[in-house]
Amino acid sequence: MSKYIFKRILSLIPIVIIVSVLIFAMVRITPSDPVAVMMKGKKITPETRASIEAQFDLDKSYPEQYICWIRNIFKGDFGTSFHYKQPVLSLVSSRLPNTLQLVMMASLLALLIALPLGIVCAVNMNRMADRVLSLLTLIFVSAPTFLVGILLMLGFAVKLGWFPVYGAGHNFVENLHALFLPAVALALNMVALIARITRSNMIEQLNAPYAQTAIAKGVPLRKVVMGHCFKNALIPVITVTSIQFGGMIVGAVLVENVFALGGVGALLIDAIKQADYPVTQSITLMMVVVFLTINLIVDVLYAAIDPRIRLDA
């Protein structure tokens, strides 16, 4: 098991290296001029320009700049932001707790609602309850996260005043309240997707021969569903959930924008608009690494669920 994880981590290293090169190349291909953006369009002398370029390693060749970035990553500060003139790591780490809590709350909410919903739909396939719920999930799959956010904000924050209209709280407990609407907005889309995938997989499992065996054994339907089929339907559900988790990292960007939460996502978008290379590159790379790590955890989870998957093989 640990040997497998070690092997997987080793195999991730080349991917991360290629991804980092890709990110670097894509960001640097830009036609915009970061120095001009930094100076906010003010005219500057060639000497000032040269000194700024030297300060941020912009005078070096591309391969050298890449090496510098990688060196900064290993130094631990991920480089210095053009815009904020601060190490990227401290910029990210001050914004990370909010984003992390938002994503966690949303995932928890999503799973708690989606799994039972999908199962209920599957058991009552094509009956009234299934049709109504399926229609609802269809609507939420189709609604853009930011629109749901805007509507929730209008309804529950502006009209009813139950939640703050924008901004996050100062600590975890305050955030449970302040981040509730953003989390719901972020979760609804995921709820719909996971519920749909749970439904179709449960239907498949309920029609599988082993489910028939269980029924023939006299196992009550409830236990057939929960005790036999659910576990079998779980693997594709986990796959989709893990992909959706990646979607959530991006969805958080949108929701943070709507509710002015100032998290990591908002930082990334601002950095893209301001040609703040170190921040753009580093946050993107961090998100990719997080995503790859989640995928690794999911693979280990598969083996825990299904004895047929042998990790050390």
Next chain:
Amino acid sequence: MKASDLFGHRPMFRSKKRKEGVLFTVPVILSMIVLGALIFCCVFAPFISPYTESGQDRTAIMQGPSMRHLLGTDRVGRDTLTRVFYGGRTTLISALGVVLISIIIGVPFGLISGYYGGWADTIIGRICDILLSFPSLLLAFIFVAGFGRSQLNAIIALGIVYVPMLTRLVRSLTLVEKNKTYVEALQSCGVSDFSIMFRHILRNSVSTITVQLTLDLGYAVLDLAALSFLGLGVQPPTADWGAMLEEGFTLILMQPMLSLAPGLAIVLTVIAVNIFSDGLHQYLEPIQRKMPSFKSVEARLERERSAQNECNA
């Protein structure tokens, strides 16, 4: 004799005569009507609407819905409904572009990868792995960060984001088809690989691919809107649903219709596309199809029989 005459193709929609369960269920018909109406309005916007895309009317700014302006006006007096129509043109054409790009790249790659296997498969698979290590829209963010914020770049970026999933789908379908006897027969007849891949294997997998593409179309509308909402896609003053939503969002407390109208347009479009895709999927996937009742089928058989008798008489 052409080889395709020898080897029967599975028709995309099997003849209705021998099959219970229909494609054109009430929801599917409704969704097609909605989509048709939307497309009609967008295409014929100049003829339907008395206003133009950017015609400003300083005497009527920030108005609510009225007889003159059915959905009100924005802060420079442009008619919202008209802009929704024109925005639909931008959004729908962009979404089609995204799907088209993913087809042009994804389908041949998937076919080659599945058909030839070996090193071609390995290389294509690795490229997909790299692209898929970016969680959802992140790759599009980076792409837009590098190549500049514009509609065209957003389309290309999303097109590329959609490629790996489509490639994998086509690859797995090709693997299934490749091992069927008809492929062997074609090979023994000396039919070229190109022809086998694009004329035979592709045609036999087209129904599954179509379902995926309709789904992708819906996602493309959503993702494009997200990019525009973040200011990374279509730039104002071009009318686009996502961009309009973003513009309207800043004024949401004064005139909610400005962001709700394009939002509603997005939701309606995506729901309609998803229902259509869902209907198609259920039609092609027997397990989940709702079966008609015995009564209705027997009544139909009876009608057919009596009609037959009348014909004979």
Next chain:
Amino acid sequence: MSAMLEIRDLKVDLMTQRGIVYALQGVNLALAKGELPGLAGGSGCGQALTAKAIMRLLPRDRSRFSGSIRFEGTELLDAKEKYINKLRGDRISMIFQDPMVSLNPLMTIGDQIGEIYRIHNHVSKAEARKRAAEMLELVGIPPADKRMKQYPFELSGGLQQRVMIAIACACKPELLIADEPTTALDVTIQAQILDLLKTLRKELNMSILLITHNFGIVAEVCDRVSVMYAGRVIETADTRDIFRNAKHPYSRALIASIPRAGGESEYLPTIPGAPPRLFERINGCAYAPRCPYACDVCRSSVPETNAVSENHTAACPVMMNDMAGNI
């Protein structure tokens, strides 16, 4: 002889993608305590469906049925789900064709055997485990304590089928329905499984309804056999009787097509054509289109089932008229 299970005029219609299939068109069958009858016929002739109807395993929204299935005097077709659930696995059990897919892949063998015992006897987990170990010994899969913790995929097909049998017999059912229990297995394993069923029948004193398309198996294990064709039972007789004196041309054809070592001909006789697809109710003998002896009577009305002798009935007007049987 009082019947433990009695099926009368069972009709089952199925809704499929292609339309309504009139799968069972009036099945009559009776089974006494301790018997081991066979239910034979080509694949798709309705034997498996009959078994599923007894177990009430047919999907509610895609099937409808009429007629009567009585088990120890109680009607099963309209019994409450709760009652059926008590019956299933406890008094009537079933084993399926393909053990590979019929066992839950993510549950240990011990748990799968224990589960059925726990549900019907409301005992502790430890007791269920003990029972599961006993059952594993009984069906011949030692060492029980090691096997208990294994998953189905770790066993061979033959052992998997033994596990299925262990599950089915854990509560000492009165009736075991075996749906082609050996079809998915090697020939050598087949014999072992059949032997096991014969032994268990004596040991647990249960009846076994053996569904098969292989008359060789019927000859080997069954006391009696009912032959099905196109959703009807066309002939019922003691095994010996049917091999000597089959009345229905279809039964004869089936018997003729058993491969025999040292047979006089090197060609195995086959039956031309295929069983009809039952998209409508057939008025007349369903076998008539393939039958060399068919006459107008066969095509115009459904043949009645008549007694040939004691314990032997057949539904073929031509053969019945020709009692000499020397066509």
